[in-house]
Amino acid sequence: METVFQAQISYNQFLSAAGTPLQALPEWAGKPDILVRYYRNMVQLRQLDNKIIALQRTGQMGTYASLLGAEAIEVVLGELMLSDDVLVPYYRNHGLQMLRGLPLADMLSYWGGDERGSASATMAQDFPNAVPIATQALHAAGVATAIKIRGEKRAVVTVCGDGATSKGDFLEALNVAGAWQLPVVFVVNNNQWAISVPRSLQSAAATLAQKAIGAGIRGEQVDGNDVIALHESVTEALKHAREGKGPTLIEAISYRLSDHTTADDATRYRSNEELKAAWEREPIKRLQTFLHTQGWWDEVQETAWQKEVAQIIQQGLDSFLQRPPQPVEDLIDYLYAELPDALKEQREQLIRNAQPGGNHHE
Numbered sequence: 001m002e003t004v005f006q007a008q009i010s011y012n013q014f015l016s017a018a019g020t021p022l023q024a025l026p027e028w029a030g031k032p033d034i035l036v037r038y039y040r041n042m043v044q045l046r047q048l049d050n051k052i053i054a055l056q057r058t059g060q061m062g063t064y065a066s067l068l069g070a071e072a073i074e075v076v077l078g079e080l081m082l083s084d085d086v087l088v089p090y091y092r093n094h095g096l097q098m099l100r101g102l103p104l105a106d107m108l109s110y111w112g113g114d115e116r117g118s119a120s121a122t123m124a125q126d127f128p129n130a131v132p133i134a135t136q137a138l139h140a141a142g143v144a145t146a147i148k149i150r151g152e153k154r155a156v157v158t159v160c161g162d163g164a165t166s167k168g169d170f171l172e173a174l175n176v177a178g179a180w181q182l183p184v185v186f187v188v189n190n191n192q193w194a195i196s197v198p199r200s201l202q203s204a205a206a207t208l209a210q211k212a213i214g215a216g217i218r219g220e221q222v223d224g225n226d227v228i229a230l231h232e233s234v235t236e237a238l239k240h241a242r243e244g245k246g247p248t249l250i251e252a253i254s255y256r257l258s259d260h261t262t263a264d265d266a267t268r269y270r271s272n273e274e275l276k277a278a279w280e281r282e283p284i285k286r287l288q289t290f291l292h293t294q295g296w297w298d299e300v301q302e303t304a305w306q307k308e309v310a311q312i313i314q315q316g317l318d319s320f321l322q323r324p325p326q327p328v329e330d331l332i333d334y335l336y337a338e339l340p341d342a343l344k345e346q347r348e349q350l351i352r353n354a355q356p357g358g359n360h361h362e
């Protein structure tokens with residue numbers, strides 16, 4: 001018998017969990033600018049994440065999907081995607097959306113249940129969050145098809161979770177992206193859990209990256225807590241896409257340090273030991289250690305930045321909390337070009353009920 005095909009999946013890592021280089025670093029990492037920006041952005045996202053959870057716990061925010069542990073993926077994609085590229089995000093990409101210009105108050109509006117948060121002017125090219133699992137992968141393939149037909153040099157980036165890679169939509173998107181050589185980058189945030197389903201039960205495949213092989217596209221694994229490794233992999237994948245050299249699947253190994261959302265309690269299905277071990281590998285501490293060692297960041301800068309971030313967050317929060325409520329008829333107004341009669345009646349009822357003294361039990 002002869003071997004007709006062989007494949008390998010590589011794993012990319014530069015910084016150990018302890019923040020020490022494991023191999024020679026790329027040239028750009030020999031200077032502080034990008035790495036310090038990564039650090040500052042990650043710190044900002046983490047403080048914001050804590051704040052939003054506190055708001056939810058005090059009844060001022062809707063159900064929220066934390067991005068605790070995914071900060072590195074967010075900041076690297078935010079840095080490397082160009083404004084002309086298109087982001088087709090899922091519900092754990094609000095850090096990335098903000099780095100692409102979504103104002104904090106709009107982001108908070110979305111999570112507060114106000115869809116005006118998805119209609120921000122800065123999101124003219126990007127898609128709104130996909131909550132239905134893996135559907136965004138197909139949307140991304142569609143956008144990439146349009147870009148290819150027009151002959152533009154733009155990349156589409158779509159992100160999903162480990163659980164999403166089991167969905168038909170994801171595999172169909174990979175397949176068409178390979179068949180048509182589309183300018184798209186699929187990033188899998190493999191945070192080891194899909195609500196209460198662990199990665200070990202999700203798929204018998206040794207890596208999720210190898211799903212790329214079946215579709216005939218590039219696929220690799222990268223340490224999703226290591227900004228340097230992510231930067232290298234994403235740079236290469238975006239270059240391929242923009243130059244018409246086809247799609248890439250990047251499996252970023254991370255860990256969901258939070259509950260699935262604020263509606264979940266992860267202590268019911270995963271061990272404290274596992275969580276504790278994951279905190280040893282998280283992305284911020286290791287970069288902080290590296291920056292300290294290089295002399296590029298110190299305690300004084302840390303304190304000043306934490307304080308500045310608190311102010312930025314408070315400003316965004318104030319403008320979110322002061323935003324006049326959405327007109328109640330918005331619930332219906334964007335569903336049809338021509339409103340059916342039954343909904344016309346409901347719309348009037350809604351408006352009447354929303355007025356002070358309206359009969360809320362009608």
Ligand SMILES: Cc1ncc(C[n+]2csc(CCOP(=O)(O)OP(=O)(O)O)c2C)c(N)n1
Binds near residue numbers: 161162163189193
């Ligand atoms: C089509 C569909 N099925 C089920 C759900 C319910 N659901 C919401 S999140 C989730 C798990 C997703 O896990 P993963 O893809 O690993 O992403 P993560 O939330 O861990 O980032 C499920 C099943 C959904 N939103 N959409």
Ligand SMILES: [Mg+2]
Binds near residue numbers: 163189190191195256
């Ligand atoms: Mg997951």
